[in-house]
Amino acid sequence: MKEKIKVAQLGLGPIGIECIKAAASKQWANVIGAVDTAPDKVGSDLGSLTKSRHLRGLNVVGSTAQLERKPDLVFHTTVSSFRTAYEQIAPLARQGIHVVSSCEELVYPRLDEPKLAAKLDRICRDSGARVVGAGVNPGFVMDMLPLCLTGIVREIRAIHVQRVVDAATRREPLQRKIGSGLAPKEFERLLGSGKAGHAGLKQSLGLIAHALGWTFASVVEIGHAIVAERAIRTRYLQVRKGETCGLHQRVEARIMGQLRLTLDLKMYLDAEAPRDAIQIEGNPPLDLVIRGGVSGDQATIAALVNIVPRLLKAEPGLRLLTELVAV
Amino acid sequence: MKEKIKVAQLGLGPIGIECIKAAASKQWANVIGAVDTAPDKVGSDLGSLTKSRHLRGLNVVGSTAQLERKPDLVFHTTVSSFRTAYEQIAPLARQGIHVVSSCEELVYPRLDEPKLAAKLDRICRDSGARVVGAGVNPGFVMDMLPLCLTGIVREIRAIHVQRVVDAATRREPLQRKIGSGLAPKEFERLLGSGKAGHAGLKQSLGLIAHALGWTFASVVEIGHAIVAERAIRTRYLQVRKGETCGLHQRVEARIMGQLRLTLDLKMYLDAEAPRDAIQIEGNPPLDLVIRGGVSGDQATIAALVNIVPRLLKAEPGLRLLTELVAV
Numbered sequence: 177m178k179e180k181i182k183v184a185q186l187g188l189g190p191i192g193i194e195c196i197k198a199a200a201s202k203q204w205a206n207v208i209g210a211v212d213t214a215p216d217k218v219g220s221d222l223g224s225l226t227k228s229r230h231l232r233g234l235n236v237v238g239s240t241a242q243l244e245r246k247p248d249l250v251f252h253t254t255v256s257s258f259r260t261a262y263e264q265i266a267p268l269a270r271q272g273i274h275v276v277s278s279c280e281e282l283v284y285p286r287l288d289e290p291k292l293a294a295k296l297d298r299i300c301r302d303s304g305a306r307v308v309g310a311g312v313n314p315g316f317v318m319d320m321l322p323l324c325l326t327g328i329v330r331e332i333r334a335i336h337v338q339r340v341v342d343a344a345t346r347r348e349p350l351q352r353k354i355g356s357g358l359a360p361k362e363f364e365r366l367l368g369s370g371k372a373g374h375a376g377l378k379q380s381l382g383l384i385a386h387a388l389g390w391t392f393a394s395v396v397e398i399g400h401a402i403v404a405e406r407a408i409r410t411r412y413l414q415v416r417k418g419e420t421c422g423l424h425q426r427v428e429a430r431i432m433g434q435l436r437l438t439l440d441l442k443m444y445l446d447a448e449a450p451r452d453a454i455q456i457e458g459n460p461p462l463d464l465v466i467r468g469g470v471s472g473d474q475a476t477i478a479a480l481v482n483i484v485p486r487l488l489k490a491e492p493g494l495r496l497l498t499e500l501v502a503v
Numbered sequence: 504m505k506e507k508i509k510v511a512q513l514g515l516g517p518i519g520i521e522c523i524k525a526a527a528s529k530q531w532a533n534v535i536g537a538v539d540t541a542p543d544k545v546g547s548d549l550g551s552l553t554k555s556r557h558l559r560g561l562n563v564v565g566s567t568a569q570l571e572r573k574p575d576l577v578f579h580t581t582v583s584s585f586r587t588a589y590e591q592i593a594p595l596a597r598q599g600i601h602v603v604s605s606c607e608e609l610v611y612p613r614l615d616e617p618k619l620a621a622k623l624d625r626i627c628r629d630s631g632a633r634v635v636g637a638g639v640n641p642g643f644v645m646d647m648l649p650l651c652l653t654g655i656v657r658e659i660r661a662i663h664v665q666r667v668v669d670a671a672t673r674r675e676p677l678q679r680k681i682g683s684g685l686a687p688k689e690f691e692r693l694l695g696s697g698k699a700g701h702a703g704l705k706q707s708l709g710l711i712a713h714a715l716g717w718t719f720a721s722v723v724e725i726g727h728a729i730v731a732e733r734a735i736r737t738r739y740l741q742v743r744k745g746e747t748c749g750l751h752q753r754v755e756a757r758i759m760g761q762l763r764l765t766l767d768l769k770m771y772l773d774a775e776a777p778r779d780a781i782q783i784e785g786n787p788p789l790d791l792v793i794r795g796g797v798s799g800d801q802a803t804i805a806a807l808v809n810i811v812p813r814l815l816k817a818e819p820g821l822r823l824l825t826e827l828v829a830v
Contacts, residue, residue, distance in 0.1 A: 198657055316655050323830045324651045327809050328643050328802040330525055387830040459805070460798035464791065471787035475655040478786070482654050503650045503714040503825040 180206040181488075184247035186240060186264065187254035188212040190347040191278055191476055193226050195251045198481045200230045205484075209243045210236050240268060251480055252277035256375035258285045262292055265307060269296060272303040276480050276487060280376035282309025283319070283497065287382040297494035308495045310483045312475045313339065314376035317452045317466075318439050319383045320497055326388065329458035335384065336455045338440045340469060342447040343422055347473050348412040354443050355420035356413055360401035363420040367399040377427050377439050384437060385429070387498045392429040392436070400424045402444040410445060421445040507533040508815075511574035513567060513591065514581035515539040517674040518605055520553050521804045522578045527557045529808065536570045537563050567595060578807055579604035583702035585612045589619055592634060596623060599630040603807050603814060607703035609636025610646070610824065614709040624821035635822045637810045639802045640666065641703035644779045644793075645766050646710045647824050653715065656785035662711065663782045665767045667796060669774040670749055674800050675739040681770050682747035683740055687728035690747040694726040704754050704766050711764060712756070714825045719756040719763070727751045729771040737772060748772040 183205045185196035192212070199205045207230075210222050217225065223232030237243060240250065250268050255261050258281035265275050285293040300307055309315065318337045326332050343354050355363035355372055366372035378397070385392060404421035407414070415421045422444020429437040450469040456462040486500040510532045512523035519539075526532045534557075537549050544552065550559030564570060567577065577595050582588050585608035592602050612620040627634055636642065645664045653659050670681050682690035682699055693699035705724070712719060731748035734741070742748045749771020756764040777796040783789040813827040 312655055320654075320829065321651065324648065327647075327830070328639055328797060328806045330801060330805040330808070460801045462797065463794045465794065467790045467792065470655060470789065474657060474787045478657040479655045481657070498830040499828055501826055502647065502829045503654070 180204055181248040181484075182206050182208045182245060183249045183251065184208055184240070184243055185210040186250050186252045188214070188217055188225060188236065189253060189349060191473065192251065192253040194473070194477045195253055195480050196222070196231065197226050197228045198477050199251065200228060202481065207231060207234065208245045208247055209234050211238070211240050211243065212236055213238055246271065247273055249274040249276065249484065252279065253480070254279075256280045258282050258289050259292065262296060266296060266299055269299045269305040269307055270303055272305050274305055274487060275307045276483055277307070277309050278311050278476060278480060279309050280311065280314055281379055282307075283311065283314040283376060284379040284382040284386065285309065285494065287379055293494060300493045304492045306487050306490055306492050306495055308483065308487050308497065308500070310479050310497060312470055312472050312479055313374075313441075314380040314383070315479055315497060316475070317470055318377070318441070319380040322454050322456065323384060323387050323498065325454060325456055325462055325464065326458075329456050329460065329462060332388065332456060332458040334434075334436050334457040336438045336440075338451075338453045339442070340447050340450050341441075341443040341472060342445070342450045342469075343443045344408070344410045344445045345471065350443075350472070351410060351412055351445070354422045355401055356422070356445060357415050358401075358420045360403050360420050363401045363423075364399065367401070367423065373399055373423055374425055374441060374443060377425055377441060380439055381427050381429055381437060383496065383498065386496070390431060390436065393431055393433075395427060395429045398426045402442065404445070408445045415445060422447070507531055508575040508811075509533050509535045509572060510576045510578065511535055511567070511570055512537040513577050513579045515541075515544055515552060515563065516580060516676060518800065518803055519578065519580040521800070522580055522807050523549070523558065524553050524555045525804050525808045526578065527555060531812065534558060534561065535572045535574055536561055538565070538567050538570065539563055540565055573598065574600055576601040576603065576811065579606065580807070581606075583607045585609050585616050586619065589623060593623060593626060596626045596632040596634055597630055599632050601632055601814060602634040603810055604634070604636050605638050605803060605807060606636050607638065607641055608706055609634075610638065610641040610703060611706040611709040611713065612636065612821065614706055620821060627820045631819045633814050633817055633819050633822055635810065635814050635824065635827070637806045637824060639797055639799050639806055640701075640768075641707040641710070642806055642824060643802070644797055645704070645768070646707040649781050649783065650711060650714050650825065652781060652783055652789050652791065653785075656783050656787065656789060659715065659783060659785040661761075661763050661784040663765045663767075665778075665780045666769070667774050667777050668768075668770040668799060669772070669777040669796075670770045671735070671737045671772045672798065677770075677799070678737060678739055678772070681749045682728055683749070683772060684742050685728075685747045687730050687747050690728045690750075691726065694728070694750065700726055700750055701752055701768060701770060704752055704768060707766055708754050708756055708764060710823065710825065713823070717758060717763065720758055720760075722754060722756045725751075725753045729769065731772070735772045742772060749774070
């Protein structure tokens with residue numbers, strides 16, 4: 177990219193703050209502003225808020241309409257639900273503004289919201305905007321990385337991914353999202369109703385199925401609380417013995433009775449042997465492990481920022497990660 | 504792809520035979536013929552030669568001009584040198600025929616032959632043909648897979664790849680290419696003059712540098728014989744104690760004195776603990792290992808066949824793997 181593109185940040189939580197700082201370090205980016213609805217953030221200096229002198233002199237505004245200049249691209253880091261994200265992204269897309277979003281459901285939005293996804297895609301095609309959902313999980317470890325590996329496998333029979341994350345090393349919202357400190361029964365009720373837990377396992381499954389042309393006959397989702405066997409204290413919170421300290425979520429998908437895809441996620445405080453492991457049954461079989469796992473928050477920020485040049489090479493539309501150029 | 508594409512095979516060595524068999528199993532492919540210059544292959548039945556009943560009734564011909572029908576795409580598996588491959592591929596590209604090639608130097612042809620690469624690219628753009636070099640190494644383990652991983656890393660400081668291959672499990676041409684049975688001094692002389700050894704390490708380095716926008720101040724290449732400590736017998740050959748049983752090749756590349764990229768390849772008979780390992784220094788750091796390594800020959804065939812749908816989505820031209828859609 178020869179000309180700098182004007183970028184703005186929508187959402188100034190921990191991920192949003194790091195995201196716009198990372199973008200500011202890129203030669204292709206010219207940061208023109210940031211948006212957050214929290215009253216304690218609106219009006220504050222972006223340089224102070226992010227502790228980055230490169231961002232001094234830009235005031236946080238309360239809505240994208242209040243940005244002084246129209247951005248070319250917005251980093252969107254506010255919610256996990258595509259339905260909620262849609263209301264924030266559609267007005268930007270209508271103006272031809274590209275959006276890179278951390279919204280988990282946006283990694284494969286047609287899974288739960290095919291009509292809304294088609295609507296956003298039409299808006300983008302009309303305006304020339306490009307929108308994509310990206311991240312580490314969903315967006316990489318449990319979908320794009322296994323898909324990358326399938327490129328060198330014949331007769332892919334099954335894909336199994338295990339991710340074990342030590343949530344004690346992660347940001348506060350994530351430590352809370354996994355149920356830390358709740359009674360296990362209460363957390364499992366929330367998990368079951370979709371009001372807590374990790375969003376995106378189903379989206380990873382959907383993206384893999386889409387890319388490989390697989391149609392599953394059955395998909396089983398399982399969600400449990402992981403219970404603290406001793407008191408745990410993190411930088412942000414405390415958990416007593418017997419309370420929830422994390423979650424175990426798993427999806428299993430079958431075709432003709434055969435198990436073809438399992439995505440198994442354990443995220444808990446002080447997890448032992450954190451790692452990401454991928455096994456592909458096929459010819460040749462592949463057995464891959466990322467020792468220590470992918471440290472989520474820094475990787476998520478990298479995923480959002482690094483995708484920009486690839487997104488801009490794609491045709492306008494609501495894009496999937498599989499549709500972007502490889503690097 | 505809704506309509507089947509007509510595919511032909513150019514080169515019926517071990518990789519070529521498996522490649523056209525694998526292609527024949529794909530819904531999108533209609534195999535229309537095969538070409539080899541070896542007198543004992545010309546005129547033989549492709550079904551007998553490949554031991555595949557799906558390919559019965561097609562006679563091997565001695566040149567692409569003798570194919571009964573014009574293919575849409577040719578799998579090219581004959582040579583490692585781009586200069587030699589050019590003479591075989593250019594006539595196809597002039598007719599608008601797409602080519603997927605296992606030619607190692609074609610993974611990053613502009614490294615050694617920028618003018619010839621530009622010439623082939625122009626031919627392709629004029630005719631509508633798409634040409635790409637693909638494979639496992641180069642093409643995946645030491646370039647595309649590390650590049651895929653960089654997508655989730657900020658401030659990429661260095662990339663280190665180690666590949667240890669047990670050549671005893673591989674095809675005969677590869678066992679010979681690594682010097683098996685030669686006197687170590689003789690093999691190192693051949694290695695030094697580029698007449699033996701693994702082709703492609705430099706191409707992997709070139710592709711990574713290109714994709715990341717890195718310009719190396721120094722690149723050091725090292726090549727040694729690995730000497731048999733005992734007699735070794737494989738399906739195809741025998742090596743005595745003290746003779747060459749494989750090779751160790753390595754490239755190291757620096758920017759401003761800092762080591763930024765190392766690609767280290769050991770391919771030898773009865774190698775211990777075969778594996779592929781990738782370390783990325785950055786934020787977050789990544790430490791990945793493929794246990795047992797990627798079994799090369801089957802994976803190479805998969806790489807050639809699986810790339811076809813991705814190649815056909817790209818613009819006409821001499822393409823790099825980095826320019827194709829991710830999946």
